[in-house]
Amino acid sequence: MSGTNTGTALRTERFSPGFTDADPKAPDEPTSNWLEAVNLGFHDARWDPKHLAPIVQAYQADGRMLTGVYDDAAPEHAWNPKAPVATYASMSHDLNAGAGLLPAHQVTSVTVRPTHRRQGILTGMITGDLRRAKKEGFAVASLYASEAVIYGRYGFGAATSEADIEVDVRGRLELRTAPSGATAVADLAGMEKLAPEIFQRHLEATRGALGRQAGYAKRAAGLWGDLPEEQKEVRAAVHYDAAGTPDGYVTYRFLPWETEPHTLKVLDLVAVDDTARLELWRYLGSIDLVEKITASAPVSDPLPWALADRRRYRITGVEDALWLRALDPAAMLLARGFESDGNLVVGVTDPLGLADGRWLLQVSSGAAVLTGLGHEEPEGIPAVEVDATAFASLYLGGVPASMLAASGGIRGSVEAVEALGRLFDVVRAPYCSTHF
Numbered sequence: 001m002s003g004t005n006t007g008t009a010l011r012t013e014r015f016s017p018g019f020t021d022a023d024p025k026a027p028d029e030p031t032s033n034w035l036e037a038v039n040l041g042f043h044d045a046r047w048d049p050k051h052l053a054p055i056v057q058a059y060q061a062d063g064r065m066l067t068g069v070y071d072d073a074a075p076e077h078a079w080n081p082k083a084p085v086a087t088y089a090s091m092s093h094d095l096n097a098g099a100g101l102l103p104a105h106q107v108t109s110v111t112v113r114p115t116h117r118r119q120g121i122l123t124g125m126i127t128g129d130l131r132r133a134k135k136e137g138f139a140v141a142s143l144y145a146s147e148a149v150i151y152g153r154y155g156f157g158a159a160t161s162e163a164d165i166e167v168d169v170r171g172r173l174e175l176r177t178a179p180s181g182a183t184a185v186a187d188l189a190g191m192e193k194l195a196p197e198i199f200q201r202h203l204e205a206t207r208g209a210l211g212r213q214a215g216y217a218k219r220a221a222g223l224w225g226d227l228p229e230e231q232k233e234v235r236a237a238v239h240y241d242a243a244g245t246p247d248g249y250v251t252y253r254f255l256p257w258e259t260e261p262h263t264l265k266v267l268d269l270v271a272v273d274d275t276a277r278l279e280l281w282r283y284l285g286s287i288d289l290v291e292k293i294t295a296s297a298p299v300s301d302p303l304p305w306a307l308a309d310r311r312r313y314r315i316t317g318v319e320d321a322l323w324l325r326a327l328d329p330a331a332m333l334l335a336r337g338f339e340s341d342g343n344l345v346v347g348v349t350d351p352l353g354l355a356d357g358r359w360l361l362q363v364s365s366g367a368a369v370l371t372g373l374g375h376e377e378p379e380g381i382p383a384v385e386v387d388a389t390a391f392a393s394l395y396l397g398g399v400p401a402s403m404l405a406a407s408g409g410i411r412g413s414v415e416a417v418e419a420l421g422r423l424f425d426v427v428r429a430p431y432c433s434t435h436f
């Protein structure tokens, strides 16, 4: 455990989740107190002790580091004086940046107790953590935001969006595409191994996809729901390509019969390509006694265009999904896949001083070459100045440069912003279905 004193009566500790020496199935006190504090912060029920050990094992598999801020001056009658007043966790998985996988620093489980809010505790935790992540060599940090107003001040920008959809499956769900491969109802016992294998191929094929934490495989096998408890109502199907290789899976459950119209909820659908995705929907649409299917979906979804009746597909909401934060813009640009060529001077400005720089970006045949610049202005090359938050939103191609320029995050001539827009444009919106 490493600790720093944050002044007044507050103390910060950063530690790995663990078990007691006496009982390898009993989470140690700092870990269980930290988990209790997270549930307090997110309005979740107090932990059932039997759930703690599997959660801690999964956290260890994820390589999570936990941070707790402690107030040693808790008054009499205060709830659990050993529980931190603020929590924070980090881990790392690969992000598909278009030209390869980039290890991303991930931030999660951020809570500050109501009695300690708005005193700069989050600011202290996150700025220290981002500096450490940069020092450790991470080019990019990421998170999911509970509220859109919190993380822009720390240089994070929303980089992907995800849709909630409803599909009317009364009668027959007809697809225009020819059937391909085969689909089988899956044996859940095999899903803990198979789901991560299919996800890895999806990750390698999908810009914006991010590696998944250990809990996903447990949920794919119906072993976990929101809690580490077997979910008897979970079902799964696997799609096989023409050669018989699994290339997609879906997990789902039928909502209680009282639900009108009768609804099937997709819990997770992972496909290596469009064909596998559409075939899994063909399977879902063929399940009898179901009138409606709800699911999450990419914002660029071929499904409505593949349906004979596209009005069966309804988007019920679109929300920001993955937020990014540049720690090393040059490394990010070199890992980015470009779908157009061009030359541009890109300057990044960062109030936290983690990502400032100015580069000549030359993209030829989709490959980027970067030259660091000072104040020089290479002749005939358009130049833009991009705020760190706008750079994060621009990076995966999920937000057009023109939108970010209109909202003040990018500065440059109309021609320069157009050139930036063309260079960063992507054929398919980035998609991240990993939540953390």
Ligand SMILES: CC(=O)SCCNC(=O)CCNC(=O)[C@H](O)C(C)(C)COP(=O)(O)OP(=O)(O)OC[C@H]1O[C@@H](n2cnc3c(N)ncnc32)[C@H](O)[C@@H]1OP(=O)(O)O
Binding pocket: 041, 042, 107, 108, 109, 110, 111, 112, 113, 116, 117, 118, 119, 120, 121, 122, 123, 124, 143, 144, 145, 146, 147, 149, 150, 153
């Ligand atoms: C990645 C994740 O885990 S997302 C989950 C985030 N956590 C939650 O939503 C749980 C409930 N909320 C909380 O626990 C806390 O309110 C937190 C963690 C969001 C903020 O913690 P705090 O310690 O209060 O933040 P801190 O004092 O450092 O605030 C810094 C600034 O952000 C502002 N701010 C922080 N949270 C919010 C918010 N939810 N809405 C508006 N402004 C906010 C503060 O007003 C402050 O502004 P200032 O610098 O202009 O004074």
